[in-house]
Amino acid sequence: MNQIADLQNISKKSVPAHVAIIMDGNGRWAKSRGKPRIFGHKAGVEAVRQAVSFACKNGIKVLTLFAFSSENWRRPDDEVSGLMELFTWALGSEVSKLNESNVRLKIIGDRNVFSENFRRKIAEAENKTAGNDRLLLNVALNYGGRWEIVNALQKIAGKINSGELAAGDISEQLLTDNLEIPQDVDLLIRTGGEKRISNFLLWQLAYSEMFIPDVLWPEFTEEVFKEAVDYFASRERRFGCTGEQIRGE
Numbered sequence: 470m471n472q473i474a475d476l477q478n479i480s481k482k483s484v485p486a487h488v489a490i491i492m493d494g495n496g497r498w499a500k501s502r503g504k505p506r507i508f509g510h511k512a513g514v515e516a517v518r519q520a521v522s523f524a525c526k527n528g529i530k531v532l533t534l535f536a537f538s539s540e541n542w543r544r545p546d547d548e549v550s551g552l553m554e555l556f557t558w559a560l561g562s563e564v565s566k567l568n569e570s571n572v573r574l575k576i577i578g579d580r581n582v583f584s585e586n587f588r589r590k591i592a593e594a595e596n597k598t599a600g601n602d603r604l605l606l607n608v609a610l611n612y613g614g615r616w617e618i619v620n621a622l623q624k625i626a627g628k629i630n631s632g633e634l635a636a637g638d639i640s641e642q643l644l645t646d647n648l649e650i651p652q653d654v655d656l657l658i659r660t661g662g663e664k665r666i667s668n669f670l671l672w673q674l675a676y677s678e679m680f681i682p683d684v685l686w687p688e689f690t691e692e693v694f695k696e697a698v699d700y701f702a703s704r705e706r707r708f709g710c711t712g713e714q715i716r717g718e
């Protein structure tokens with residue numbers, strides 16, 4: 470198959486293989502109800518369940534959620550500790566359901582800063598679901614896109630120093646293969662109204678479509694996810710070509 474024919478194939482795909490979500494708006498949702506911010510984060514867990522359920526039912530292969538950025542440590546201490554407790558609780562309470570649904574869980578980000586107890590819980594959840602292949606659920610915790618790229622470069626530099634690789638081997642594919650997430654994102658969804666990437670998946674978002682629904686994260690449902698996928702299906706993805714080339718005119 471020639472390259473344009475291949476691109477026509479990709480441009481017509483209606484279900485995105487990899488969806489990434491910036492889950493924003495929990496704080497505003499809670500504030501509008503006169504509640505503390507952590508109330509919004511707790512309500513956000515149900516929206517995560519809705520997103521995972523939709524992805525499983527609709528043939529999405531990879532779902533990547535931005536749960537805690539490397540910059541979120543700057544938030545008030547009580548919010549940070551509340552979020553860490555919530556993540557620890559969610560790991561324990563949700564992992565069996567994920568396993569039953571044949572979902573593989575992977576935590577991405579720099580986990581060195583987490584407590585030993587939390588790191589052990591992460592490893593247990595990842596090991597328990599390691600053989601599942603219906604959906605890969607990546608949850609980004611203490612994650613930053615620049616960190617991920619630097620981390621990949623450090624791994625490559627180590628292999629060059631040891632003689633396993635030569636500097637001439639450096640390529641886009643090699644960098645991709647050394648990232649936490651090697652899959653390109655097809656569709657990025659950001660709730661909460663902001664039109665920013667916020668240091669998320671900088672490399673993998675190169676060609677992704679963006680959908681910004683007018684909802685705060687706790688309001689996200691399977692119906693909103695469907696709107697995002699319908700929007701994705703309506704897009705003509707050009708990958709640098711002209712529309713005529715993609716349509717074969």
Ligand code: FPP
Pocket residue numbers: 492493494495496497498506510511513514517534535536537538541555556559608661686
């Ligand atoms: C951003 O909203 C949200 C977060 C920093 C936390 C996301 C966490 C959850 C949805 C909890 C459940 C997650 C998992 C993976 C179980 P914000 O606080 O910035 O909202 P704002 O913009 O309204 O202030």
